[in-house]
Amino acid sequence: MKNAVKKPGPRFRMTPQRAGILRLLEGNKSHPSAGDIYRRIHKKFPGLSFATVYNTLQSLIALGELAEIRIDPRRSRFDPATTAHSHLMCVECGSIADLKAPPQPPLPKERPSGYRILRCNIEFYGVCPACGKKPGNKEKKSCMKTRQK
Amino acid sequence: MKNAVKKPGPRFRMTPQRAGILRLLEGNKSHPSAGDIYRRIHKKFPGLSFATVYNTLQSLIALGELAEIRIDPRRSRFDPATTAHSHLMCVECGSIADLKAPPQPPLPKERPSGYRILRCNIEFYGVCPACGKKPGNKEKKSCMKTRQK
DNA sequence: ATACCAGATAAGAACCATTCTTGTCAAGAC
């Protein structure tokens, strides 16, 4: 208790499970959900539990190695690319594409007094090329009502 | 709120339960969640069920009288003001304030080819005046780690 | 006015993502 100043925060201890999760995430552009990650990792490590996936993801986020993105209303998605950029989600299939960051976060001119603004999310929703080609989607102006499974 | 159109689609049938929900929402600036609405309405209509709240909210959204906003990662919030504007959520207490719409939806210059872009969300996160005054928040640069109950 | 039917309702189960709990284990510190 005396030497509490000592620790610079918990270290990240590499384990086979974490190595597997890291390998899956590295360079991954699919923006998987925690469930996606669990299902894929679980094939290699049948004993690996959901809690481990969530714990590892939280650790990586705390380390700044992973970003949690909330463009999908149904679940968190995770992005190993942590440089500033925004996302475009297909409302049909749920796939997420990367976008270059808009040059300026558009700060509102009329900001409520007393608020401290911390950050800003910009998210785009649309239809991906594959889903746009599917029959029945050609004429539609909008398809926000269709929910992906 | 205006009454439903005559011809297309099912009409909105006014019932005591729906009237109660409408009265609660009208002019409401608190951006309540479905649970908030249920708990408040349930005092007046003890028999009213969650399903009725959700059904009514979905009907109102379909009629364009209500907007579902997804700034809160934990639950949908609802806004009877359907004119274009964006929101600012306090990461401490979860309260949501309205912002004038940013002048231009910042369309990405480099858009992925083949995508049809339908809409764009801009959300701001910060600390509201009340939470900023609370002790312990004065020095903090960021408090995104604190999660409201 | 009455019967009928689409839509509304109540009650609660089901679903799913996420968090939490508990007990166990292993790696590095001492």
Place this chain on the structure above:
DNA sequence: GTCTTGACAAGAATGGTTCTTATCTGGTAT
């Protein structure tokens, strides 16, 4: 070696949302 800390597995718990089933009701047609 022992201790301490954190990782892990397993599954329960939580909480928001959706779905199911059966019943009811308001508006329209008869």
